[in-house]
Amino acid sequence: LSAETVAVHESIMHTSGSESSAIQQLPIVKTSPLWAQLEALEIFRTTPQRPNLHQFQQHVPELHEGLALGLMISFADLAESINRLGVQDDDELLERKMECLAYLEASGFDVGDLRSRVEALIHMKNSRAExxxxxRKLEEEIAREEADVLELGTLLRALAMAVRHLELHAYLVRGVIRSAVARRMNNAMEISRLKAEANNLSTAVPR
Structure with a gap:
């Protein structure tokens, strides 16, 4: 277990200068050389931990140290993995991290800073989702408006064509009207001429 593997960025940790040991006094006998490596890790130097190991009382004493080491290593690994999290990670992964933190907190670990980081990521993801x-709704509205514009364009072109047809029809009708008026005037003039001629003939015929 190397310090590089489990070190966590200082931005999510707080310093506790009042502690004399990175891992506070545990109710077990420390015989494993792993303790020295754990105590040298940044996570335990900046945030000393005192897990509750009374849960191990149900096991034989020979297992206590190994179980305690397992918890410590799990905490360090979890802290590193949380530090690597980003908003691109899926919700299920973030929820699993929160469950792990809850378990470690129940075991006496100080997980406040780590939980704050995960909660901040969840909030960011929720904000992004919103x-x-x-x-998406704006794009749908834009698509609807664009469809309306296209539909109105089609309608306007149809109306313009109808207007052109009506104008052509009106032009033809006006031509027919002018022709009818001209014929009427010609007919009236012809009637007047014929009446005048008839009048002349009637005066020329002896009574």
């Missing part, structure tokens, strides 16, 4: 949903 923005994506708002953007």
């Amino acid at each position: 923005l994506r949903e708002a953007l």
Whole structure:
């Protein structure tokens, strides 16, 4: 277990200078050389831990140290994995991290900073999801408006064509009217001429 593998960025940790040991006094006998490596890790130097090991009382004493080491290593690994999390990670992964933190907190670990980081990521993801949903709705509205514009364009072209047809029809009708008026005037003039001629003939015929 190397310090590089399980070190966690200082931005999510807080310093506790009042502790004399990175891992506070545990009610077990430390015989494994792993303890020295654990105590040298950044996560335990900046945030000393005192897990509750009374849960191990149900096991034989020979297992206590191994179980305690397992918890410590799990905490360090979890801290590193949380530090690597980003908003691109899926919700299920973030929820699993929260469940792990809850378990470690129940075991006496100080997980406040780690939980804050995960909660911040969840909030960011939720905010992004809300923005994506708002953007989706706007895009749908834009698509509807564009469809309306296309439909109105089609309608306007149809109306313009109808107007042209009506104008052509009106032009033809006006031509027919002018022709009818001209014929009527010609007919009236012809009638007047014929009446005048008939009148002349009637005066020329002896009574």
